[in-house]
Structure formats: C-alpha cells, structure tokens
Amino acid sequence: MYNGLEIRKSTAPQALIGIVLFDIWVYNTDRSPRNPNVLVEEIGKNSFRLVAIDHAMIFDEMEYSALAAGSGNNSSPTIEDSLISHPLYQGIHDFLGLFSSDEAERVLGRIESTTEEKLRDIVNVIPEEWEVKETEKESIIKHYLLPRKNLVRGFYQQLLVDAKINIP
Numbered sequence: 001m002y003n004g005l006e007i008r009k010s011t012a013p014q015a016l017i018g019i020v021l022f023d024i025w026v027y028n029t030d031r032s033p034r035n036p037n038v039l040v041e042e043i044g045k046n047s048f049r050l051v052a053i054d055h056a057m058i059f060d061e062m063e064y065s066a067l068a069a070g071s072g073n074n075s076s077p078t079i080e081d082s083l084i085s086h087p088l089y090q091g092i093h094d095f096l097g098l099f100s101s102d103e104a105e106r107v108l109g110r111i112e113s114t115t116e117e118k119l120r121d122i123v124n125v126i127p128e129e130w131e132v133k134e135t136e137k138e139s140i141i142k143h144y145l146l147p148r149k150n151l152v153r154g155f156y157q158q159l160l161v162d163a164k165i166n167i168p
Contacts, residue, residue: 015050021107025152026058076155084163111149119145
C-alpha cells in the first residue's frame with residue numbers, strides 16, 4: 001500500500017518510466033515536481049493507472065527557424081525539471097522499484113527506434129487551429145526529435161545519478 005492505494009507492479013512503474021523518458025526526449029520541463037500534470041485514474045478496486053496531461057508547453061518557446069539552422073535543444077533536463085524527484089514518484093520507486101532496468105530498456109528501445117515516418121504520422125495530427133506550418137513540422141521532426149532520441153539514454157542516466165537512484 002502507498003498512501004492508501006495498492007500500486008500494482010504491472011501498471012504504475014511502466015507508466016511512470018514512460019512519462020519520465022518521454023519528457024526527457026521532448027524536453028518537457030512543464031511536468032515537474034511542482035507541476036506533475038499526471039492524473040491518477042481508478043480502474044478497479046485498489047488499482048489505478050496514470051495519465052499524463054498538458055503537453056502544451058513542449059514546443060511552446062521553441063524557435064522553429066533556429067531548429068533548421070542546427071541550433072536545436074540538446075540540453076539535458078535537470079533534476080528540478082523531472083518527475084524523478086517528485087515525492088510520489090520517489091515513494092513508488094522505494095515501494096516498487098520504479099526505475100527497473102528492464103522497463104527503462106524497453107521504453108528507451110521504443111524511443112531510439114522511432115522512425116522519421118512515425119514521427120511524421122504523429123506530427124501530422126496536430127490540429128490546424130494550432131497554426132503550425134508544414135516547415136515548422138519538418139523542423140520539429142528532422143532537427144529536434146530525431147537527433148534528441150539518441151540523447152535520451154545519456155540524459156536519463158545522468159538524472160538517475162543526480163537523484164542518487166541505483167537501478168537494479
């Protein structure tokens with residue numbers, strides 16, 4: 001039991017590590033210990049799932065023209081910018097071993113194997129009312145997401161060191 005909820009090993013850790021690694025990839029600093037943007041949904045007696053919400057700030061302050069010029073964000077998120085240091089996640093880690101190497105490897109493998117075509121499929125569902133131009137979409141894909149997918153593993157390992165988390 002953690003804070004009155006039974007946390008099932010089959011759901012919570014996978015969702016959390018997926019959210020953490022996704023945020024590292026897209027450099028989502030809006031989901032942080034001060035602003036977790038994660039809903040807990042009860043899906044049965046003593047069982048729940050986590051739902052990441054509010055992705056609006058991921059590309060909000062990005063200069064799309066600068067991406068094409070090769071000045072994409074290759075920065076590593078800090079411990080303050082990651083859910084890794086949120087008390088709930090620390091508690092789940094202590095209780096279940098959130099950062100299992102098997103689950104991290106599975107998610108990292110999915111990120112690292114994401115193709116340009118798959119990213120294009122995802123970016124092409126951005127609603128027209130968001131007014132993202134085709135050239136901006138191409139810059140996001142080619143000059144931001146594709147290069148960053150190969151940096152996630154190192155950024156993640158550094159966050160684990162910073163948070164003093166040893167993975168099994």
